[in-house]
Amino acid sequence: MAERMLLMLSVNGTEITREVPVRLTLADFLRHELALTGTHLGCEHGVCGACTVLVDGRTARSCLMLAVQADGAAVQTVEGMAVDGKLTPLQQAFVEHHGLQCGFCTPGVLATLTELLETIPDPSEADVREWLSGNICRCTGYQGIVDAALAAAKAIREGAAGE
Amino acid sequence: MSWVGSRVKRVEDPALLKGEGRFVDDIHLPGMLLAAVVRSPFAHARIAGIDASAALAIPGVHAVVTHADLPEAFRQPLPLLVPNPAIRYPVMQHVLAKDAVHFVGEAIALVLADDRYIAEDGVDLVVVDYEPLPAASDFRKAAAAGAPAAHAGRADNIAAEFAVGYGEADQAFARAAHIFKEELFQHRGAAHPMECRAMLAHQDTLTGTLTIWANTQAPHQLRDVYCRMTGAADDRVRVIAPNTGGGFGSKVQTYPEHIATAAAALLTKLPVKYIEDRREHFLSTHQERDQLWTVEIAVDGDGKVLGVRGSLMHDSGAYLPWGVITPFISATTMPGPYVIPAYRMKVTCVFTNKVATTPVRGAGRPQAAFAMERLMDRVARELGLDPAEVRRRNYVPADRMPYAVGLTFRDGSPVVYDSGDYPACQQLALDRAGYDGFRAEQASVRAEGRYLGIGIGSYIEGTGLGPFEGATVQVTPGGQILARVGSSDQGQGHRTMFAQIVADRLGVGPDKVTVTVGDSGGVAYGIGTFASRVAVNAGSSAHVAAGKVREKAIKIASHLLEAAEEDLDLGDGRVFVKGVPAVGKTLGEIAAFANGMPGFSMPAGITVGLEDTSYFTPQRSTYANGCHVAVVEVDVETGGVKILRYVTAHDCGTIINTMMVEGQVAGGVVHGIGNALFEWMRYDDDGQPLTVNFGEYLLPLATETPCIEQAHMQTPTPLNPLGVKGAGEGGTIPAAAAIAGAIDDALRPFGVKITQVPVTPEYLLDLIHKKS
Structure with missing residues (x-):
């Protein structure tokens, strides 16, 4: 149970090398080894989606993934989204549209929606709800999240068109 | 502004x-x-x-x-x-x-x-x-004589018994044109903050x-x-x-x-x-679960209610950490927004070998609203009346406010609906939902083999329970405005709310107010965030404390500027002479003076520090109200229920922040949708939980949740200086009732009558097949 392995990966663009217990989850590695506490654990059995992060650009449940499985990967967490403290258009849309209340599920929701907006730049409300169905929120009733996602998609498209 | x-x-x-x-x-x-x-x-x-x-x-x-x-x-x-x-x-x-x-x-x-x-x-x-x-599992069986004792050595599992009521219920039933009886089982699941x-x-x-x-x-x-x-x-x-x-009571x-x-x-x-x-x-973690209601309603030939009576059995779980508060709230909420001339409810609380039950968002009220609204729907069906009309005939009219129900609430004060216009609130919801046009749509899609239905859920909610909550507002010599509030925030946005309240009194923007919440070291006494009580109690305290700071700032400035208080005004973080804004003192300068100079006496009448601590103590609860309309489609092959539209109209008095109130209502409604359709904490006969993960216990997801369409009324309460009523739980309270009514309406050709929640596909298919 104390077996350890060497792990090399990139987290939010920083190269990291650590020896970790093989049974350590990626979520606990991020939270407790790297102090990136923005990734939250809501169920630890892969349903609620609070712990969702991006691994090589794709969403992954960091509670169901061992840290050593991320060897060689590029991991992005909520801490890696805003640049120099400035909120991304998606994060800003959450402020404008009341896309969060307690904020506990929010980091996972942001990860899911980041992947959505890269995959479908002009999603319908049904698309957003379908993609969100892997993230449970008990506070908002999802309304503000859906509104924020649609507004962010529009802002990103318009921003890209303006460049 | x-x-x-x-x-x-x-x-x-x-x-x-x-x-x-x-x-x-x-x-x-x-x-x-x-x-x-x-x-x-x-x-x-x-x-x-x-x-x-x-x-x-x-x-x-x-x-x-x-x-x-x-x-x-x-x-x-x-x-x-x-x-x-x-x-x-x-x-x-x-x-x-x-x-x-x-x-x-x-x-x-x-x-x-x-x-x-x-x-x-x-x-x-x-x-x-x-x-x-041996274990006591289902409370209905545990209440019976000879059931296994939840606590070894006890003669029975009856934790508490009491009755509430007023008027002569039996006499009302004796002279009624119609009496209808229902047995309603309600299961609410758990809070499940993330x-x-x-x-x-x-x-x-x-x-x-x-x-x-x-x-x-x-x-x-x-x-x-x-x-x-x-x-x-x-x-x-x-x-x-x-x-x-998140918390939601848990x-x-x-x-x-x-x-x-x-x-x-x-x-x-x-x-x-x-x-x-x-x-x-x-x-x-405590849950709030099962209640069995056996209730009767007596009405005259026009569907006007003469009386309601019955019994309520409540699963307390293994311990009583919150006493009998939850079933007490249930029983005293039952009359709802209606004139019920006579009422009697006998309550029995039952020990079981399950985790204790304490309030979860709604706190016993969703069950009461479900029971009352199911009775209203029953009256409508039996008398051939529109469900909206039956409710209209029985609402407490606006001109009878304040309306004393005749009950004593759980805070020991009389149940008095302080303000509101219940018929107008219903009309607002019906108009928004296009209620009058729905029947044509329903008939046209039924011709295609689709089953649509519409349901109504009305409610009142005793909010803002005392005894108090505290707030300290302080200005530092550096000019910072600090507000310390004892109650804690679980995501509602309390810091924003308090900043808005204090900002108004001190003539600054909310961004200039630094708010600390949830620290017993910040405010000496506190009660807690529950019963939709923080805006009423702590909000009023912040309002009063900031007002006292404002008065004191003007008083000290009057001394410093040698100007009469009535000639001074406060704005943009300064107290200045009216008409001569250049002559003034900043709040920071005034605070520095109030903090004193070493060795110098304070001027007469000026107390130390530019700060105040207030504990607002409401005399009794203030009653919020609302009306929800749900439109559902039922798949009669699978028993699946899809919510097509969900409309709310509600009145929580003065709205402090519309965006946050809408968030509270939407989240509350979706919690209620979970109670209505999905959430069931199952136990076997030995008290062994069968649903212990989110694959077995279903929470509403974005795909099962409609857009919540909201309309607001604002009838300020006279019971606190802000005129606010609680907004945190109203979304949940009538949701199961409205959805059950809509399912009944959709399945009218099958004669289906929902008597329990959650309405699972198995339960619904069973009802459809029994009747057809």
Whole structure:
């Protein structure tokens, strides 16, 4: 149970090398080894989606993934989204549209929606709800999240068109 | 302009969106031990012995703490905070199980280790010698004579009995044109905030002060319970609720785990953290569950109500940490927004070998609204009236406000609906939903073989219960405006709300007000965040305190500027001479003066510091109200229910922040949708939980949730200076009733009548097939 392995990966663009217990989850590695506490654990059995992060650009449940499985990967967490403290258009849309209340599920929701907006730049409300169905929120009733996602998609498209 | 009433963006959001929130599990203290809990696998058993030696042999395990290892003050049950003469057996849970366990998940021992992985290894190796006992599982069976005793040695499982009512109910029934009876079973599931319970305790070796960080809805209560149990002085214990990931009632209670974690920190002289996982949350965090209502309504030939009577059976679970509050609220909420001339309800609370039940969002009111609204729908169907019309004929009219119902509420004050226009609120909802045009749509799609239905749920909610909440507003010589409020925030946006209130009084923007919440060290006394009470109690306190600071600033400026107070005004962070804005003093300058100069006496009539602490004490609850309309489509092949539209109209008095109120209502409605269609905490006959993960226990997802269309009315209450009523729970209260009504309406060709929630596909198919 104390077996350890060497792990090399990139987290939010920083190269990291650590020896970790093989049974350590990626979520606990991020939270407790790297102090990136923005990734939250809501169920630890892969349903609620609070712990969702991006691994090589794709969403992954960091509670169901061992840290050593991320060897060689590029991991992005909520801490890696805003640049120099400035909120991304998606994060800003959450402020404008009341896309969060307690904020506990929010980091996972942001990860899911980041992947959505890269995959479908002009999603319908049904698309957003379908993609969100892997993230449970008990506070908002999802309304503000859906509104924020649609507004962010529009802002990103318009921003890209303006460049 | 006024900040109260504006759609102010939340001050909480940027940090939370960047992953910079600080939840309990984000706090790391040097030397900290992680706890894992040994929990009972049996619903009812005697503990014959505990052997922790194998666990203690694991490298990294520091200690195993059982009841016998606790300091003496901790070897006792938690106190019953809300006693009631109706309680026959005030049975409370021990900090750690003493010699018996009474529900699956009851805490028996803490394993303390270097990390949680090792602590959980330790839990697996603690050997507990159980002698299983017969268990009381379903409360309907447990109430019967001869049922297995939930607590060995008791003659029966009746925890409490009482009755509420007014008027001559039996006489009303004797002269009624029609009497209709229903038996309604309601199951509500659990709160399930996304963050489970979390706590960290540390005693500072220099000062001796014990600090508990906990995601509690009631930091002062946790402090007070700890002090009451241990004899510690209030100022030696500090409870801080940092960012908290939702609560919905489940985090109001002081739990045995809170006290056990604190005891472990004292025993080990190290910081101890315990983070509950979701499975434990299913087992050990209080739920609010089953009630069985057997109710009758008496009406005249026009559908006007003459009386309501019946009995209510409530599952208390294994212990009574919140006394009989929940069923008491249920029984006193039953009359709802209607004129009910006579009412009588007998309440029986039943012990079972399941985790205790305490209020979850709505707190007994969703059950009452379900019972009353099902009766209204029944009257409509039997008399061939429109369900909206039956309600209209019975609403308390606006010109009868304030309306005394005739009951005493759980706060000891009379139930008086202070203000509101219930018929107008219904009309607002009906108009928004296009109620009058729905029948044509329903008929046209039924011709295509589709079953659409519309349902109505009306409600009232006693909000803003006392006794008080406190707030301190302070201006520093540096000009900072600080507000410290005792109640804690679980995501509602309290800091934004208080900043808006204080900003209005001090003539600044909300961004100039720094708000601290949820720290027992910040405000001396506090009650907690529940009963939709924070805006009413703490909001009013902040309003009053900021007003006193304003008055004081003007008084001191009058002295400094040698100008009459009535010639001064306050704005943009300064007190200035009216018409001569250049002549004035900033709030910081005034605070510096109020803080005094060494050796100089204070001028006559000027007290120290530019600050005030206020505790607003409402004389009684203020009643919010609303009406929901749901449109559903039922798939008669699968029993699936899809909510096509959901409209709310509600009145929570003065709205402080429309955006946040809409968020509360939407979240509340979706909680109610979960109660109506999905959430069922199942147990087998031995009290063994069968739904202990989110695959087995279903929460509403974005794909099952419609857009919540909202309309607002604002009838300010005369009971507090802001005119506010609570908004946190109203969304949940009538949702199951409205959805059940809509399902009945959709399935009218089958004669289906919903008498229980959640309405699962199995249940619905059963009803369809029985009738067809």
